[in-house]
Amino acid sequence: MQVPAPFEYARATSVQDALELLERHGPESHVIAGGHSLLPMMKLRLARPEWLIDINDLAELRHITEDAGVLRVGALTRHAALLGSDVVGRLFPIVHDAEKVIADPVVRNRGTIGGSLGQADPAEDLTTVCDVLRAQVVIVGPAGERVVDVAEFHRGPYETACEQNELITEVRFPIRTGSASAYEKVERRVGDWAVAAAGAAVQLGDDGTIADAAIGLTALGLEGLATDAAAVLVGQRPSEDLIAEAARLAAEASSPVEDQRGPVDYKRHLADELTRRVLRRALERVGATATAA
Ligand SMILES: Cc1cc2nc3c(=O)[nH]c(=O)nc-3n(C[C@H](O)[C@H](O)[C@H](O)COP(=O)(O)OP(=O)(O)OC[C@H]3O[C@@H](n4cnc5c(N)ncnc54)[C@H](O)[C@@H]3O)c2cc1C
Numbered sequence: 328m329q330v331p332a333p334f335e336y337a338r339a340t341s342v343q344d345a346l347e348l349l350e351r352h353g354p355e356s357h358v359i360a361g362g363h364s365l366l367p368m369m370k371l372r373l374a375r376p377e378w379l380i381d382i383n384d385l386a387e388l389r390h391i392t393e394d395a396g397v398l399r400v401g402a403l404t405r406h407a408a409l410l411g412s413d414v415v416g417r418l419f420p421i422v423h424d425a426e427k428v429i430a431d432p433v434v435r436n437r438g439t440i441g442g443s444l445g446q447a448d449p450a451e452d453l454t455t456v457c458d459v460l461r462a463q464v465v466i467v468g469p470a471g472e473r474v475v476d477v478a479e480f481h482r483g484p485y486e487t488a489c490e491q492n493e494l495i496t497e498v499r500f501p502i503r504t505g506s507a508s509a510y511e512k513v514e515r516r517v518g519d520w521a522v523a524a525a526g527a528a529v530q531l532g533d534d535g536t537i538a539d540a541a542i543g544l545t546a547l548g549l550e551g552l553a554t555d556a557a558a559v560l561v562g563q564r565p566s567e568d569l570i571a572e573a574a575r576l577a578a579e580a581s582s583p584v585e586d587q588r589g590p591v592d593y594k595r596h597l598a599d600e601l602t603r604r605v606l607r608r609a610l611e612r613v614g615a616t617a618t619a620a
Contacts, residue, residue, distance in 0.1 A: 331369035338381045342467060342494060345382050349492045350469060352378040358494060359383075360403060361437035363430075364446040388441070388496055391415060398500040402441025410435065419460060419500060420612060421508035421526055425452040431518040441495040444477075449484045450520045455543040456510060458552055459526040462500050468493035478551050505538070506530035507612035509605040512545065513597055515588060521546040522588040525577070525601035529560070529609045536564055537615075542573065542606070547598050548582030556580060556602065565615045574602035 337352070339345035349356050356378035359365050368374035382388065388403035391412050398418055400409070409415050410426040429435060429452050443453040444464060457464075457477040464480045466473050466489050477498075480488045489495055512524035524545035532538035540557040543549070556576035563569050583594035 329370050331366070332372060332375045334376055335378045336381065337378060338384060340384060342385060342387065342496060345380055345385065345494055346467065346469065346492070348380045354491055356380055360439040360442040361405065363434050363438040364442060364448065382494070396502050398502060400440055400498045400500070402439060402495040402497060404440050406435035406438045407432070409440065418502055419508055421456050421459060421510045421528065424510035425456050425526070428452070428512045428514065440498055444480065444498065445487060445489060445495055447481055447485050447487050450546040452510070452512065452521065452524060452545055454481065455524065455526045455545040457498065458543040459508060459528045459541045460500050461541065462498050464495055465497040465499065466493050467496050503530050505613060507609045509608035509612065511601050511604050513601065523547050523583070523594050523597035523601060525598065525605045527602065527605040527609045529606070529613055531613050531615055535615065536562055542577050542602055544577060544581055544598055547594060548584060549580055553577040553580045565610045570603050570606045573606060574599045577602040
């Protein structure tokens with residue numbers, strides 16, 4: 328089925344107006360941002376909203392601002408704007424790594440960070456990025472504003488803490504000194520969804536040991552972070568053996584399923600190999616060299 332079922336359409340003029348429209352038109356009204364996830368779902372009749380509430384005019388949701396130790400990114404910020412932002416690349420190179428391999432320029436010119444998180448597709452790249460950077464999601468609704476850790480925001484595939492009558496307005500990334508991050512994805516062809524991907528962030532202490540680490544996996548059946556894998560890194564000096572052990576634990580924590588993108592053993596191998604690569608790259612970026620043991 329390539330044509331959506333009939334729907335009504337309203338264009339919000341402000342955040343408040345969007346909330347009122349969602350309230351007025353009830354449970355079968357849905358926000359539309361870039362439309363690059365929702366419209367394909369509607370064409371396949373996997374989603375049948377009666378009302379689309381278009382938020383594309385809300386310029387107040389389209390910002391990238393460094394502010395008191397936090398990078399604030401408006402929910403309507405497009406993939407292309409994230410990729411084009413110097414401040415994003417400097418503070419969080421993992422975002423640029425991921426954005427370079429999200430779909431193609433047509434999708435990146437329309438798709439938004441709020442829509443990516445709102446969709447909560449298990450193969451979606453920015454979810455892992457936000458997990459690894461321990462981002463927070465700002466949600467507004469009839470009861471006011473709340474700030475939710477991204478770990479709490481995601482409730483499972485296609486399910487989030489954002490209710491139907493609420494709006495994601497901002498994603499906040501804490502800026503940590505002495506830290507760096509990286510993301511790598513294997514795809515069947517350029518622009519495709521991940522067969523598998525991994526992201527990592529590391530923070531180095533003054534003594535050269537790893538003060539903090541986070542590892543996430545995409546399309547590999549891991550909910551949230553690979554905490555055991557990250558824990559073996561903390562307090563240690565970077566070394567190839569340490570990276571190999573963390574990667575082994577990340578692969579062990581993964582739970583991939585066989586599909587048209589590959590069998591389980593191949594995907595688990597990718598979990599291990601991609602975790603090694605992103606840890607090495609994040610450590611290089613923060614100025615640490617992993618020595619052979
Ligand atoms: C051909 C193709 C290839 C793609 N490849 C990739 C890929 O490799 N990696 C990847 O990560 N993504 C990929 N995508 C998805 C793309 O990144 C989408 O842009 C993104 O998933 C959704 O963003 P959007 O703004 O288009 O959201 P929409 O489609 O507008 O919305 C998606 C969902 O989020 C909700 N929503 C949107 N904005 C808000 C908000 N502010 N508050 C509350 N709810 C909101 C909507 O109601 C809807 O449920 C691909 C898409 C296409 C079409």
